[in-house]
Amino acid sequence: MPVCDVREVVTQHLPGYRVESVVPAGDGLQNVAFEVNGELIVRFSTEPDPARRTDLITREADLLATVAGLTPLAVPVPRFTAAEAGCLAYGRIPGAPLIDVPEEQRLAHGPWVAETLGELLTALHSAPVERMAALVEADDVPLEDWRDEAAETYATVAAHVPPAYRRAVSAFLRTAPPAAGYAPVFTHNDLGVEHVLVDAWAVTGVIDWSDAAIADPARDFGKLYRDLGPAAVDAAVRTYRAAADDVATLIDRAVFYARCGALEDLAYGLETGRTRYSAKSVTALEWLFA
Structure with a gap:
């Protein structure tokens, strides 16, 4: 343009x-x-x-x-x-995308940021599904399809995955995904660090709602787990008040989505030359596939 x-x-x-x-x-x-x-x-x-x-x-x-x-x-x-x-x-909403913050600082302050995002997810996941379904589509791809697509992606990026994690990645891709059994809710559906704006570690806004959908509430937590780690998800859960799901099963699915998403983001970063995406994906392997 x-x-x-x-x-x-x-x-x-x-x-x-x-x-x-x-x-x-x-x-x-x-x-x-x-x-x-x-x-x-x-x-x-x-x-x-x-x-x-x-x-x-x-x-x-x-x-x-x-x-x-x-x-x-x-x-x-x-x-x-x-x-x-x-x-x-x-x-323009004030603040910088969290992905632009140096990785060490981003991870150190991740739980603080995630507390605010837990409040956001409470509001989104509590919205009347019937009302929001008139504005967004349902995204109900089976978890088996997520795993199979992740396996196809891994075949293209395996050489860029450190050897210490390859066995765990392969084992994950051979394992049955968690049980679905969730009630779909309104989700941002792409709550990665590139879409969260911060200023002095205060969350100033959330952008890019083009993927918003009626979907598994664990999708939103999966992006937080992938990009900010388990401590951040624990912090988000502490401020999460929606009655969308049992917390334990919610986190199980969030980890599943995070693992699939990390492989997807690694491929995206390598294909486009956007090193911020590939770098954060390799870092995330430490808590996703240790």
Whole structure:
């Protein structure tokens, strides 16, 4: 997306707004984002199908408006949408993505951050499922499929896994997953450290709700376990008040998702050259496959 197109869409939808600077603000599998004037995030969907792209943007804008009334943390509040262009613009939330914090500091302060995220998950997982199902889809992929996909991923990244962990990874991929038996809830569904914003270790907001779904509540805890470790998940559970699941079985599934997710993130980092993702995944092997 050229800078000139970003300027055009902003001036078209915010008459009188003067665009003085446009800088890249990140890109992922689903979106490309730009920061305008240091205060506005303008994001474009990479979905190639125009009809689906329009639907995704419209649904996400509606979702964000609803989530803003549920969560104790800041979420992106749309300033405008240009659904046909796959564009969603919102005010920049203060803070830096937790993935940008040096790893040693991130892990040391992980439990403190996770206490706040436990409160967030209480709000999300307690939301009326019927209401949220009108805004997001169900994501009920069987756990066996998660394991099988992780096995396929591992075949492509095994050489990058330190030898000390390879036997444990192989054993995990041969083991039956935990029993499902959960009540689906509204989830962020991608609560990795790249989507958590912090300032002086206070959580200032959570971004990127494009994967939000009605799903297993352990999905959200799995990302915390993968990226911040078991102490952080213990801290999140202490502030978690939703009656979504038995805590022991919730954590069992969270560990399962974390193990699958670490292999996925390792592959993503290696394929894209984003070393922050591959580095944090290798670090996580210590508590995931010790």
